[in-house]
Amino acid sequence: MATTALEAPIVGVVSEKTVDERVVRRRLGPGPRVPGTLWIGPILLLGLWIVASATGVLDPRTLSEPWVVVETAQSLIADGRLPEALATSAYRASLGLLIGVGVGLVLALISGLSRVGEALIDGPVQVKRAIPSLALMPLLILWLGIGEPMKVITIALGVLIPIYIHTHNGLRGIDSRYAELAETVSLSRGAFVRHVVLPGATPGFLLGLRFAVLNALLSLVVVEQVNATSGIGHMITLASSYGQTEIIVVGLVVYALLGLVADGIVRIIERKALAWRRTLESH
């Protein structure tokens, strides 16, 4: 091998027809982004469903045909039942998300910036982390009843944990050399938080936010199925007792869309807020 390498012509190796492929693709990265590839899997799955229903392999009592689902969705939208349920559910989820994110963020900042705060807050949050929020529901029902406050607080409790954990992690992961720099330019405590702590913790916070959005949705589904008189969950529970799989599927699709839209919004925020980062994903 060594001899052939030595004997290879050194002059004139760069011919005009040679394309240097190394510049086209980073060898160890995931490669360039191809638009639309995210949809290939879901579309295949949908196709499978259509084929199975049309050929009769799939019993409508097990799962309604896709076209029946579409018709049902249209009529549910037309008579206003779906928009109303969606509005109720979206309101619950976003209110719980808002409260959970706010509380989680404040707790993470207090605990991340002071030893006293850490001693007081970190322990209880870690204990809470070990108890699934949904397991607290019986207690919350006793305290708050089965109305909206119980639902919103259950969602907020599920949101708070990932926000706290990831923001706190992000805070603690900030390079101490930046704190040293802040001292040499005599930054005040407030300016230090604004210029170093908050931006430094943003990647962690946004990661937490993505988990939080999923948790909010999960909690939403559960609180709505246990005891609700409105919302998507109520619609699904009702349909389940009448054996209307098409309405159940419409409800599930709406949940999926809620999840996708929420995740998409967080991704957009992420891209805007982390423009300063150069990662494998963006290049």
Add this chain to the structure above:
Amino acid sequence: MATHAGESLKEPAVRVEGLHRSFSEAGGVLNGLDLTIDSGEFVALIGRSGSGKSTLLRALAGLDRSVAGSGVVDVPERVSVVFQDSRLLPWRRVLDNVVLGLSGPDPRARGLEALSEVGLEGRDKAWPHELSGGEQQRAALARSLVRDPQLLLADEPFGALDALTRIKMHKLLKKLYAAHNPAILLVTHDVDEAIALADRVIVLVDGVVGSDIRIDLGAKRSPGDPRFASLRAQLLAELGVVESVEEEVA
């Protein structure tokens, strides 16, 4: 600040007396070091690894609060530090990094002025990662200078740069020193860099000043100058390095 008889008529910018610093019980890093730097004086500090160069610089910068030690450290009010890494906040644009924590009238205009002074005009809105290593270090210099320091502490600021970039940065630092005339303490492991830039070279040996050599080569200094070569041989000998055949060729 009191001047010491026979040392200098100028008001000193830095006065260090009997400075001790140690990180363990076993032995000190600085063992009763005395040092005076006049205002507007350019001092280079060289020494082998572990001789206490960085420890001294951190003591002057006030960055060693949790380190055990004693001694007198007198530094001026406005001290700026340039680190080996540029230490730009990656999430702030270049101009925002330069004016970080800057007070006084119209900080942004002064920041822009400092950026053009280091040759980075037009890059104020760039992210730090979009700059080359040399440009990042220029931005770090701008961040230090915009504060109009009476003392500039530089901890191997060009150590991570390639040789060509380093030569350009030497010229830039000379120009900035001539324009602003702060006292400078430059920690370096590069003997040539020390001779090319400084008025005085201090060799640190075992935590005290081993030798203190004045460089009287004028403004134009070339490594081809025989006086340059003999100074370099002398300093390398202080560091325990024997000059090689290369010396005869020059």
